[in-house]
Amino acid sequence: MSDPGFTSDEMMTIAASRVMKNDDICFVGIGAPSAACNVARLTHAPDITLIYESGTIGVRPDILPLSIGDGELCDTALTTVSVPEMFRYWLQGGRITVGFLGAAEIDRFGNINTTVIGDYDAPKVRLPGGGGAPEIATSSQAIYVTLKQSIRSMVKEIQFYTSFGHGVGGDHRQRLGIETNGPVLLITDLAIWKPDPVTKEFTVVSIHPHATREMIQETCGWAVKYSDMVDTTMAPTKKELAILRDLKQRSSAAHTGDAMKATMAT
Amino acid sequence: MTEKFTSLNKAVAQNLHDGDTVAFEGFTHLIPYAAAHEAIRQGLKDLTLIRMTPDVIYDQMIGMGMARKLVFSYAGNPGVGLLRRLRDAVEMSWPKTIEIEEHSHSAMANAYEAGASGLPMAVFRGYLGAGLADVNSNIKSVTCPFSGETLAAVPAIRPDVTFIHAQKADKKGNILIEGIVGVQKEAALAAQRVVVIVEEVVDTLDTHANATILPHWTVTNICHVAGGSHPSYAHGHYIRDNAAYLEWDKIAADRKVFLAWMAENVLQATPEVFSQRIATLKVAS
Numbered sequence: 308m309s310d311p312g313f314t315s316d317e318m319m320t321i322a323a324s325r326v327m328k329n330d331d332i333c334f335v336g337i338g339a340p341s342a343a344c345n346v347a348r349l350t351h352a353p354d355i356t357l358i359y360e361s362g363t364i365g366v367r368p369d370i371l372p373l374s375i376g377d378g379e380l381c382d383t384a385l386t387t388v389s390v391p392e393m394f395r396y397w398l399q400g401g402r403i404t405v406g407f408l409g410a411a412e413i414d415r416f417g418n419i420n421t422t423v424i425g426d427y428d429a430p431k432v433r434l435p436g437g438g439g440a441p442e443i444a445t446s447s448q449a450i451y452v453t454l455k456q457s458i459r460s461m462v463k464e465i466q467f468y469t470s471f472g473h474g475v476g477g478d479h480r481q482r483l484g485i486e487t488n489g490p491v492l493l494i495t496d497l498a499i500w501k502p503d504p505v506t507k508e509f510t511v512v513s514i515h516p517h518a519t520r521e522m523i524q525e526t527c528g529w530a531v532k533y534s535d536m537v538d539t540t541m542a543p544t545k546k547e548l549a550i551l552r553d554l555k556q557r558s559s560a561a562h563t564g565d566a567m568k569a570t571m572a573t
Numbered sequence: 574m575t576e577k578f579t580s581l582n583k584a585v586a587q588n589l590h591d592g593d594t595v596a597f598e599g600f601t602h603l604i605p606y607a608a609a610h611e612a613i614r615q616g617l618k619d620l621t622l623i624r625m626t627p628d629v630i631y632d633q634m635i636g637m638g639m640a641r642k643l644v645f646s647y648a649g650n651p652g653v654g655l656l657r658r659l660r661d662a663v664e665m666s667w668p669k670t671i672e673i674e675e676h677s678h679s680a681m682a683n684a685y686e687a688g689a690s691g692l693p694m695a696v697f698r699g700y701l702g703a704g705l706a707d708v709n710s711n712i713k714s715v716t717c718p719f720s721g722e723t724l725a726a727v728p729a730i731r732p733d734v735t736f737i738h739a740q741k742a743d744k745k746g747n748i749l750i751e752g753i754v755g756v757q758k759e760a761a762l763a764a765q766r767v768v769v770i771v772e773e774v775v776d777t778l779d780t781h782a783n784a785t786i787l788p789h790w791t792v793t794n795i796c797h798v799a800g801g802s803h804p805s806y807a808h809g810h811y812i813r814d815n816a817a818y819l820e821w822d823k824i825a826a827d828r829k830v831f832l833a834w835m836a837e838n839v840l841q842a843t844p845e846v847f848s849q850r851i852a853t854l855k856v857a858s
Contacts, residue, residue: 337652360678361600361753373815374651376601378806381752389785390600390625390756391682399679399698422675427708433663435649435656438626441703442679471702484723485701562815 311517313543315496316455318515320346320551321543323407323453323494332356333405334398334443337375339453340407342554343494345371349550358397360439362388371558394439398446406447408440410454412465415508415529416479417452417472417490419444420465427467437469444470445485451492456526461495463528473507497523499540503532513538577746577795581770581844584794585611588766592641593733594621596764597630600755601651602808606630607801607847608736608770610839613637623732625681625756626651629804629821632658633839635671636831642672644730646681653818657825667828675705680712680727685756687729688763699725735764738802739787740809741778742771746789749778752808754785766793770801772810800847803854811854 313321323343327333329352335344337359345368348355357366361376365385372380381387388397397403411434412420421440425431444450450472454460472490473479480489493500493509497518500509510532511523516539524531543551579587589595589612597605597612609630621642622631628651634640636658648656662671676684683695696715706712706725715726737757741749748769750757761767769787774797778786804817824834 361602361755363753372652373818374601374813376651376753376755377815378602378752378808378812381602381808387753389754389758390678391686391759394679394682395686395697422704427704430664433648433655433660435654436645436647436675437677437703437705438647438649439678441677441701441705442697442699445701446698468702468704474702480702483702563819 311542313548315515315518317543317548317551318540319453319455319494319496321547322499322515322540323451324350324547326451326492326494327352327355327405329354331404332358332402333407334358334360334403334439334447336408336440337372338409340409341371342551343453344407345554346547346551349554350547358403360390360393362390362393364388364397369557370561371554373562394442398439398442401446401448403443403447405449405451406443407451407453408443408470410452410460412460412462413452413454413493414462414465414472416474416476417450417493417502417509418465418468418474419452419470419472420467422467422469424466440470444472444489445487447487449488450490451494452490453494456495456497456523458526458528461527461529473502476507477505497526501534508532510534511537513540515540516542577789577792578774579794579796581607581611581796581798584768584796585615588734588768588793589617591617592619594623596623596730596732596735596760598624598735598737598755598757598760599802599805600626600753602753602755602806603738603750603757603802604628604630604805605736605738605770605801606803606805607798607844608738608768609634610842611844613639613835613839623730625678627656627659629818632656632821632825633835635659635662636668636825637835638668640671642674644674644676646676646678650818650822652815653822657822658831661828674711675709676712676727677703677705680725681730682756682759684727684730685759685763688731689759692729694726694728696724696726730763732760732764734766734768735760736768736770737761738770738807740772740807742769742774742795743778744774744776746792746795747778748787748792748795749780750785750787758785758787761787762791767791768794768796770796770798772799772801772807773797798844798847800849800851801844803847803850806854809856811851811856814854
């Protein structure tokens with residue numbers, strides 16, 4: 308296969324950035340969601356409101372934060388509120404249009420596990436846990452998820468319900484009294500997925516250039532379903548790639564720079 | 574100055590005791606490293622550690638066998654990955670078994686606020702469909718007497734003692750917290766005793782009407798340790814040492830490397846080393 312001029316990771320971030328709208332109020336998860344949201348802000352959505360759970364509202368960082376509470380976020384925010392205010396007024400209050408999450412494990416109904424692999428009381432791998440996600444998943448008007456496809460991350464059954472997606476599918480959210488839309492988009496390094504309108508199972512609606520149906524199935528733990536109409540995702544433009552690479556390069560330099568010497572010296 | 578201002582050694586010895594329930598709070602910013610390291614040097618035992626985002630300092634305290642129980646909502650090295658000492662304790666009981674009580678951020682933020690408000694519990698819309706409700710008996714629900722809606726309820730957090738780090742104290746002991754203020758005001762007002770470590774002591778706080786202030790009469794003791802939040806940061810004073818967080822992942826990966834690092838950098842160190850650690854990280858004022 309010829310070199311497409313971009314990596315599948317870059318395709319994922321750029322495809323995820325394109326779904327963000329200029330008037331979105333987005334609660335941003337760290338990692339892949341944070342990169343996508345900031346590429347959106349630096350390309351087609353300059354007025355997007357990005358909110359991180361550290362209480363920083365309307366951030367415009369020059370470098371991607373390593374953590375949700377980097378100084379860069381506070382320095383560039385419209386305002387910084389306390390964490391209780393963040394979760395009570397802004398999230399629970401219904402102000403967030405999109406919660407953008409990553410995941411360690413996701414199932415076909417968009418339920419996410421970031422808590423534990425194995426038994427909760429005797430775990431094989433103890434993961435960090437949910438943080439803000441359990442309530443982001445139910446209080447944001449919609450949830451987008453982005454993650455790299457693999458047999459370990461896209462699983463038939465998640466081992467712990469850290470945050471609720473569509474449960475067992477259908478109207479499970481409504482039956483629990485959840486009024487928001489839940490996961491409506493999944494963007495991976497190979498494809499864009501949307502839930503079936505009735506069953507709520509994620510189905511592929513667009514395949515990235517240079518990805519194939521075989522690649523999508525090989526890296527997914529359930530039998531992949533496709534929409535009747537499957538598009539090909541538009542390849543990253545030169546401008547999108549340049550902005551993403553600049554951002555990544557600035558961020559990586561800032562995270563691993565001279566500070567290392569300062570720490571180890573003492 | 575009154576005796577409210579003490580050395581860090583004395584503040585920890587006077588306020589933190591074996592078996593206490595203690596919060597060393599901070600939300601990525603203003604993490605009270607100097608205070609935690611002093612607690613490690615004093616070898617406290619059987620602590621119940623509370624924190625929304627237990628990061629490297631709780632990884633260190635757990636690895637040194639000081640914790641009986643951890644109450645938390647996100648146990649990770651922020652932006653880097655897992656906490657390897659915590660994992661070793663939970664998965665392999667090394668150096669000892671630890672009990673965990675796990676919540677969501679919403680729950681803990683609300684529970685601190687309830688503690689500061691003098692309420693027995695917090696009520697919020699949360700844990701819908703979430704697995705934590707099945708494994709944590711402190712997550713319950715109540716029915717709203719007005720609307721009939723089922724809401725989540727968790728007990729208020731009331732620490733015996735809260736340690737926080739802040740930018741400034743004036744000479745009376747009023748405290749100013751700036752930048753990402755996290756949940757520190759609530760954690761302080763919820764506690765029986767409060768110790769604040771500050772970057773500097775000034776004549777007047779010279780701030781604005783809506784600044785986050787803890788009046789001196791809400792604070793038990795104050796210690797001046799410049800750089801005492803490193804490798805976290807103090808907004809306006811020095812930046813976050815992200816490289817140190819990346820490096821911690823390697824140190825914590827191995828028990829022997831961890832113990833050797835702790836001996837050299839914590840047990841044999843003093844609070845004065847923190848000002849050297851931030852030498853190249855200072856923000857131009």
